[in-house]
Amino acid sequence: MSGGNRPYDVLMSTLGDVEERTSADLVCGERTPAPWESAMQATCECLSSGGTLDNLERRQAEDRLGESVYARFPVHTRSALIVAHSLMDRDVITEEELRAKMKEVRARLEMV
Amino acid sequence: MSTTHSHAPLEESPLTEFEVLELAVRELAIEKGLFSADDHRRFSEWAEARTYTVGSRMTARSWLDPAFKERLLSNGTETSKEVGVDWLQPTGQGTPSDYTFFYVLENTPKVHNVIVCTLCSCYPRPVLGMSPDWYRTPNYRRRMVRWPRQVLAEFGLHLPPDVEVRVHDSNQKSRFMVMPMRPEGTDGWNEDQLAAIVTRDCLIGVALPRADVTASQVPKQPKGRSGGKKR
Numbered sequence: 092m093s094g095g096n097r098p099y100d101v102l103m104s105t106l107g108d109v110e111e112r113t114s115a116d117l118v119c120g121e122r123t124p125a126p127w128e129s130a131m132q133a134t135c136e137c138l139s140s141g142g143t144l145d146n147l148e149r150r151q152a153e154d155r156l157g158e159s160v161y162a163r164f165p166v167h168t169r170s171a172l173i174v175a176h177s178l179m180d181r182d183v184i185t186e187e188e189l190r191a192k193m194k195e196v197r198a199r200l201e202m203v
Numbered sequence: 204m205s206t207t208h209s210h211a212p213l214e215e216s217p218l219t220e221f222e223v224l225e226l227a228v229r230e231l232a233i234e235k236g237l238f239s240a241d242d243h244r245r246f247s248e249w250a251e252a253r254t255y256t257v258g259s260r261m262t263a264r265s266w267l268d269p270a271f272k273e274r275l276l277s278n279g280t281e282t283s284k285e286v287g288v289d290w291l292q293p294t295g296q297g298t299p300s301d302y303t304f305f306y307v308l309e310n311t312p313k314v315h316n317v318i319v320c321t322l323c324s325c326y327p328r329p330v331l332g333m334s335p336d337w338y339r340t341p342n343y344r345r346r347m348v349r350w351p352r353q354v355l356a357e358f359g360l361h362l363p364p365d366v367e368v369r370v371h372d373s374n375q376k377s378r379f380m381v382m383p384m385r386p387e388g389t390d391g392w393n394e395d396q397l398a399a400i401v402t403r404d405c406l407i408g409v410a411l412p413r414a415d416v417t418a419s420q421v422p423k424q425p426k427g428r429s430g431g432k433k434r
Binding site: 102104105107108109124125126127128129130131132133134136137138140141143167168171172174175178183184188189192193195196197200201 | 223235242
């Protein structure tokens, strides 16, 4: 069971790959933003522009879900988490589709 | 294509789950026709090409048009639309997606403003473009709030003791831009001329505009120090 105000398992499974957030502050430390973050931002814009997920709505969801459902994730991962969460909540994509696509993408990127 | 070069090979960094998640979400959205790969590429290209010239234009116009200045100072978010930046509906203008409140901070003879993001590197990208490398360093972020005069002096900006320095810390929802004072020697200048001397660093607050300095001109050779002994 997931969605709404509960986490999606497919998203929780990414937690092992990032340093878990251990305090309530928003400090993002000395990290350098990864290239996927700006690509994610472009995705956010495209989704907002097309009317699928409004930017303001997403930002508010980031605040709400980022401090509750996904509180263990570092702040910089919120856009990816909340976009995926929102698209699944709205039945734009399913959890199964996302899991399968992630598997496909991973296999492609790991190909030598 | 040449295959002989002396560069070290690229260091392999492990694939991260978020890299995978980002691409998976994007590709699913494209497959479902929500946008195209070209839309995505074009937005990325546009966003990365933004520069501080919007901020320069805002400042120059404010120097010439008191009514615009008043609007900008009282409601930066709304007045940005007059120079083509819509913070609330960024796409189309191509601004990054952070929903924020935008505040313009006016320098006066007694108050000097400077911006920082102690949290990470929040920056008013729609009007200033990408942040400079130093803005994102712990050195700048930590020290500017504690010892602003010392840090400003390292940039070559020495403010008189009777000028109050106000440091504005950006956050998730708020972005700031400094509006410097119009320098001497610019009487009769038009908006384009004025905009040319409002450089990025002036809008961050680590420099002051000068009538003889633009960002596009090559800095003059420092005088008086050859480094060698005089004979």
